[in-house]
Amino acid sequence: MKSTGLCHTDIFMSTGDQNGGPKILGHEGTGIVLKIGSKVTNVSVGDPVILSFTYCDKCPPCKSGVPGYCYEFPQGNLVNNDLEDTFVLDNQKIEAKFFGQSSFSKVGVVNEASVIGVKDLNVDPETLKRFGPLGCGFLTGAGAIYNAGEAKKGESCVIYGLGGVGFAGMMAAKIAGCNPIIGVDINQNKLDLAKKFGATHTILGGDDDEVHKKIVEITGYGADLSLECIGGSRFINNAINNASHCGKIVYVGLGSFTDVLSLPTFPFMMGGKKLIGCTEGNAIPREFIPKMIEWHSKGQFPIEELQKVYKVEDFAQALADMKAGTVVKPILVY
Template sequence: MLAKAIVHYAPVDGEMVYKIKDVEVPDPGDNELLVEMIATGICHTDIFLASAPEGPRAKYPKILGHEGIGWVRKVGRNVTSAHEGDCVALTVANCKECRFCTSGHPTACKVFNSLNLECPPGFTSTSEAGDKESIGGYYFGQSSFASWSNVLESSAINISHLITKDEDFSILAPLGCGFQTGAGSITNLGGVTAEDEVVITGLGGVGLSGLMAAKRLNCKTIIAVDRVPSRLELAKSLGATHLINTLESDYKTEVLRITEGSGPTVAMDTTGVISLMQDSIEVLSRLGTMVLVGVPPPGAELSFEYFSFLSTGKKIVAGLEGDAVPWTFIPEMIKWYRDGEFPIDRLVKTYPAYDFGKAIADMNSGETVKPVLIWGNTSMR
């Protein structure tokens, strides 16, 4: 099978290097599905890992992408969760056997790194001279930056029973990571209820989906924090009760003013900015929960004054994908969207796959919240 793909090569001076080219996709293995991609979201994790220096844990060339949605075109002989012609939303891979997977925490899978990040050979390409090049695949079990890809069964969530013929499938693609992470971090890791006062720092796709989840739970106070005015206005329209622009106001002073000195009961950071994370811990209320989601630079350390932390009963929690169980949480989010409680369509902007560079630029500039690449076949057939 011949496919188009965005193939990443070793970065140069910290900048990612990629080519859009033809690649060859083999038949699926026994526990794999051959998926024709409809669309795939772009996540900051893709950019981060595509910019990592080549080494034992970062091998090139490889095909990234981990927010895919598509049609099943062929299945391996052991696959039972989907059949040819089904529509699947793609998410992180898991082993389904370790104690974390079997106890309802598949995103904490014991072999998460090897299943999702190692990118073993999954594609090949042929040069004009006829030489074969091996290309890493199976990124997050899917490598959805290819128009066709073999996907691990554990990464595929069958949503055929949840879709309609006139569905805009591109909107649903980011449910597999970004939107799941934001909503799950609020509902699962934060344990948010209507009585909570929540502050969310960073209003990208993860932060805004977390904000929408908090709004759905009728939180009495939702404080949205960013430095991009358009993101703050969007947050207000999605349910934020208060806004803080960190370029114009002191973050800690404003949070304490809004919460009348008590501090937020739940703080979720999506920025990965250490100073902001430490400020959030400092202003957190007694018995409050700090939810860490953002990814700081490698080697970054977070510190706090131990006794004051201990004496106030504060908690710090972290987890991948909002500690969600994707095969139940993704269908649940689709229902929220259908019911008008989770307007993810307001975050998505689509781009043809060949406009990958523009999509990245628009995301980095703040013009686009969640870019989604379209591979072409968006209609049911």
């Protein structure tokens, strides 16, 4: 591994019911291929790579170009029951295939599906280190807007929750020509940052009625396209309530596993609204990551502005800064 992004999913999976047994987290890795298995065909030893989630490549969603809905996604990415002898602690095998990669380890055994070779894309080694989140957070946000939300020129777009995912969605909305683009967050620093990523307006969140009023004021009828990144039924309901007729609401936020959404059925139907759950940006990493790299090379996807680079030894500081919201996307460099 050369670097890894730090993502809220790492925190989520290390706490509470999700914790389970000992495991190595980390799922936004970049690196250089040291060895390959006998059946690996997509990369060679020495190739620079970006790592993404893993999938079986056999089931219907995988076959139809949306591997984020792979039937083996939970086993492959979140809870890895297929323990190997790669990492052992106190005679106990450790889960070390988080999102097919476990990038919080300097060396890892990575599933082929998780490996995106970038040898032919002219990525210099220093820039490569910044590209780990293209495999997860940025792919999730940009793909949610671009693929799942099918963003169109002139559509009004609201992004709820401005972290790495939300800002990536915002940049994709700008690239697609959405206007206006409204960022909503409870953190004023994030709102100040939002202008750099395409926001035409920002709204300080907290009071749901106020947010609703302001969105209608700015858009006229509500949001044509919404991206909900905060997580939880309250926020999804707000996004539905703030959407225009025929509006599309894409949600990617992680609420609790037991959270239940209760939908206002009549206005939802009469408004022809579309609620879309979305995982991993409806993207095929091998196609969508090169697209984001192209946006980046044209200056349309300035991810460095969201990042702060830390030495891997300063992991605790990086984690604290992300939790405090002072850094959107920490990058740990090995």
